[in-house]
Amino acid sequence: MSNDLSNGSQGNGSAEAEFTTEDEALQVLMDGDIDKVMSGLDRIIEAAPSYEKLFMRWQRQHWSTEDFDFSEDIRQWNDPDMFTEEERKFLLFGFSQFFLGEERVTVELLPFAMAAPSHEAQAFLTTQISDEAKHMVFFDRFYREVLGMKANDIGAMLDTQRVNVNKDWETLFDGILHECAERLRLDPTDFPALVRGVTVYMIVIEGTLALTGARFIVKSLKQRDWLPGFVAGFTAVNRDESRHVGFGVKFLADAIKADPANARIVEETLQECLPVASLVFVPPWVDDPYNFETPFYHSSEIFAYAMKALSKKLAAMGLDPAVLAGDAA
Numbered sequence: 001m002s003n004d005l006s007n008g009s010q011g012n013g014s015a016e017a018e019f020t021t022e023d024e025a026l027q028v029l030m031d032g033d034i035d036k037v038m039s040g041l042d043r044i045i046e047a048a049p050s051y052e053k054l055f056m057r058w059q060r061q062h063w064s065t066e067d068f069d070f071s072e073d074i075r076q077w078n079d080p081d082m083f084t085e086e087e088r089k090f091l092l093f094g095f096s097q098f099f100l101g102e103e104r105v106t107v108e109l110l111p112f113a114m115a116a117p118s119h120e121a122q123a124f125l126t127t128q129i130s131d132e133a134k135h136m137v138f139f140d141r142f143y144r145e146v147l148g149m150k151a152n153d154i155g156a157m158l159d160t161q162r163v164n165v166n167k168d169w170e171t172l173f174d175g176i177l178h179e180c181a182e183r184l185r186l187d188p189t190d191f192p193a194l195v196r197g198v199t200v201y202m203i204v205i206e207g208t209l210a211l212t213g214a215r216f217i218v219k220s221l222k223q224r225d226w227l228p229g230f231v232a233g234f235t236a237v238n239r240d241e242s243r244h245v246g247f248g249v250k251f252l253a254d255a256i257k258a259d260p261a262n263a264r265i266v267e268e269t270l271q272e273c274l275p276v277a278s279l280v281f282v283p284p285w286v287d288d289p290y291n292f293e294t295p296f297y298h299s300s301e302i303f304a305y306a307m308k309a310l311s312k313k314l315a316a317m318g319l320d321p322a323v324l325a326g327d328a329a
């Protein structure tokens with residue numbers, strides 16, 4: 001297993017030889033291969049690391065948005081023969097849904113941190129806020145330097161990309177996620193609201209949509225040797241996301257153990273979100289949202305991967321994945 005991040009960040013692998021099982025599980029997040037990062041998430045979930053361990057991992061996994069060399073990405077994006085129109089359009093759709101999503105999760109996480117039930121959970125969520133802000137800044141840099149977009153500030157840049165996201169993205173982020181954050185902002189002691197919010201944020205948005213979408217984007221680009229600076233940076237982004245999902249699974253597993261009523265909140269939240277969430281993967285121009293081709297994969301592949309990813313997380317929380325039957329594609 002490699003301890004090196006793929007482009008310039010440090011992983012203090014040699015100092016970690018004495019680590020116990022949950023640390024070994026977390027170690028896989030240092031790998032530069034996206035599929036290893038994903039399977040590492042399964043190991044993290046099985047080991048159920050504490051919030052303190054996740055915080056320690058964050059301290060060791062720092063990277064900078066300036067770490068990545070975009071020179072080859074710039075050359076490729078400016079080469080008129082490098083991508084077809086279809087490929088460019090599809091990539092812009094995918095990149096923009098991530099870029100705008102990173103901005104939304106940065107802002108909406110603040111009330112979650114206020115509502116966290118312990119200082120350990122709170123400390124972890126403050127690290128996550130800084131991660132999400134870094135992800136947003138990484139995308140802003142990529143849009144300016146590689147895609148050649150111009151805007152006065154991040155807000156103006158986001159406005160220019162709004163046209164690329166689909167309606168279901170808006171329902172999930174501007175509707176459902178925003179309402180979760182508002183409930184917690186109005187009453188940070190509302191624990192059922194926190195259970196619902198963590199289900200939407202860490203399990204649906206990060207654990208099911210973001211990690212799945214990212215896996216397909218990174219794999220597709222890597223196979224073609226496209227946009228290597230972006231691939232390196234986006235892999236670092238998803239290493240962070242794996243940690244965030246680890247927090248969500250730990251929080252919900254504990255909540256369900258403490259009170260079975262929380263299991264019903266998780267299930268009801270999933271039943272409400274999944275029909276919308278699966279459509280977030282769908283480019284706005286396709287005819288059949290449940291059966292479509294992209295330049296890189298068929299819809300059935302991404303839907304199957306997402307459902308498998310979600311089932312694993314539910315099992316780790318002590319829930320029966322059969323609760324998903326009848327929902328989503």
Ligand SMILES: [Fe+2]
Nearest residue numbers: 102131132135
């Ligand atoms: Fe993020």
Ligand SMILES: [Fe+2]
Nearest residue numbers: 206240241244
């Ligand atoms: Fe995240």
